[in-house]
Amino acid sequence: MTSDLIIPQRATTPTPGEVTAYLRATGWAAGHVNERWAEYRRQLNDGEAVVEVPQREQAPDYARVVLRMLDYLAELERRPIATLHQDIRAISTDRVRLRLEGPGIVAGRLSVEAGWRVYEAARDLILAAACASRRTAAVYPRRKPGESMAVLDHARFGLAEVGSFVLNIESEVAPARQQELIDNTIDSSAPAERKATLQLARALQAAQTATREAIARGEIDSFRGSVSEGVSANLCEAIADMITASNATSLDASVTFATRRPVAADLQKRASFTAEARDVLRDAARELRQAETYYAFELTGLVRRLASGDVTQSGEVVLHGLVDGRARSVHVNLASSDYQTAVKAHGQGQMIECIGDLERKGHSWHLLNPRTFQIIADPDEP
Numbered sequence: 001m002t003s004d005l006i007i008p009q010r011a012t013t014p015t016p017g018e019v020t021a022y023l024r025a026t027g028w029a030a031g032h033v034n035e036r037w038a039e040y041r042r043q044l045n046d047g048e049a050v051v052e053v054p055q056r057e058q059a060p061d062y063a064r065v066v067l068r069m070l071d072y073l074a075e076l077e078r079r080p081i082a083t084l085h086q087d088i089r090a091i092s093t094d095r096v097r098l099r100l101e102g103p104g105i106v107a108g109r110l111s112v113e114a115g116w117r118v119y120e121a122a123r124d125l126i127l128a129a130a131c132a133s134r135r136t137a138a139v140y141p142r143r144k145p146g147e148s149m150a151v152l153d154h155a156r157f158g159l160a161e162v163g164s165f166v167l168n169i170e171s172e173v174a175p176a177r178q179q180e181l182i183d184n185t186i187d188s189s190a191p192a193e194r195k196a197t198l199q200l201a202r203a204l205q206a207a208q209t210a211t212r213e214a215i216a217r218g219e220i221d222s223f224r225g226s227v228s229e230g231v232s233a234n235l236c237e238a239i240a241d242m243i244t245a246s247n248a249t250s251l252d253a254s255v256t257f258a259t260r261r262p263v264a265a266d267l268q269k270r271a272s273f274t275a276e277a278r279d280v281l282r283d284a285a286r287e288l289r290q291a292e293t294y295y296a297f298e299l300t301g302l303v304r305r306l307a308s309g310d311v312t313q314s315g316e317v318v319l320h321g322l323v324d325g326r327a328r329s330v331h332v333n334l335a336s337s338d339y340q341t342a343v344k345a346h347g348q349g350q351m352i353e354c355i356g357d358l359e360r361k362g363h364s365w366h367l368l369n370p371r372t373f374q375i376i377a378d379p380d381e382p
Helices: 016-025 062-077 081-089 112-134 146-154 192-217 233-246 275-291 336-348
Strands: 029-033 037-044 047-054 093-101 155-157 165-172 250-256 270-274 293-310 314-323 326-335 351-361 364-375
Touching (some): 016 047, 047 062, 112 146, 112 192, 192 250, 192 270, 233 275, 293 336, 314 351, 326 336, 336 351, 336 364
Antiparallel strands (some): 093 165, 093 250, 293 314
C-alpha cells in the first residue's frame, strides 16, 4: 500500500470514462465488460496484471472502490497515488494554473481581502478569453454574451497546492471525434470550454511578448497588434489586478490540455508577468479602451434630447444609459420611423432599448448602425 493519504470525495473521484481512457492510453487492453465492471489487462515483467474498473458511478461505494483500484495502479507504476490521480484527471480536463509569489503571500496564504480580489480577477481572465474565442476585440463591454458566460458556469476552481498561492481552474472537455493532432487555430468542433482555453494560451503568450516590448521600447503600441491574438483591455486588467491584489512579485500562468482532445505540440502553454508588468498592462488597457468600438452593444436608457431639421426624415437623439457600469450620454442618429419612436418615448418617459456599435469620439459616445430601436414595454401595463 502507498503511504499517501487521500480522503475520497465524489466531486474529485475520476469517472469510469477517465479511468478507462487513462488505461487505454498507457497500454492496458480491454477485456470482459458488463454493466458493473470493465476489465483491463496488461503484461508486466512479473506476469499479467488485471484491473477492474467500476462502471456504476452513482453507487454509494464508488469512490472507495476507485481509491483501492488507484492504490493498486500506483503500486504497479511505483509512484505516488496523488500524481496518478492528477494524470487520470488530465485525460478529460483542461487546466489553467495561476501561481503568485510575493512578500504578501505567507506559506501559500493570502489575506481574505486580497484573496477574493484575486479570485475575481481570475474569473475575469477566463471570461476575457471566452469572449475572444468568439470574436477578438480590444475591449468587451460589461454585459457579456451568454455563450461566454456559460464557459464560467462549466469551469471549476480546483484543489489548492502546497507552497506558493496557486489557483487551478479546470474545465471538462469532450473527446475529439477523431483521435488525431488538432491544430490549435482550428478545431471548429471543439466545445466552448476548449476554445476558451486555447484562446487564453495564445492571449497570455501574446500579452507577455507585448509587455516585454513595451518595457524595452517605452511605448505600448505592441498591444494593438496583439488584439488579433486575444489580448484585450479586459485581459490586461485581469492580469494586473491579480498582481496588485496579492502584492505579488510575479505571476506564472500555465495551461494544460485534456489529453483525449490533443492540441498542436508547438502551442506555447506558459507565460510570466512581473510586478513591473502591472503598470504597463494598466496603461495598455486604458489605451485599448479609449479607441475601441463595442460591436453589437445593447444600450438601454431614457431619451434626454431630440434634434431634427425634418422629423419626417431623420434626427439625432441622446440616450442616457449605462456603459460599462457608468451613466453615459450616447448620441444616436435615427431614420424617420425610429425617430418617431424616440419622440413618443421622450414624451411618455419610457425606456428605449437599442443595439448598435458603440464608439467614443473625443469625450462623447456615439451608437452607430442602430437597429432594433424600440420602447421597452412596462410590465405593469395591461
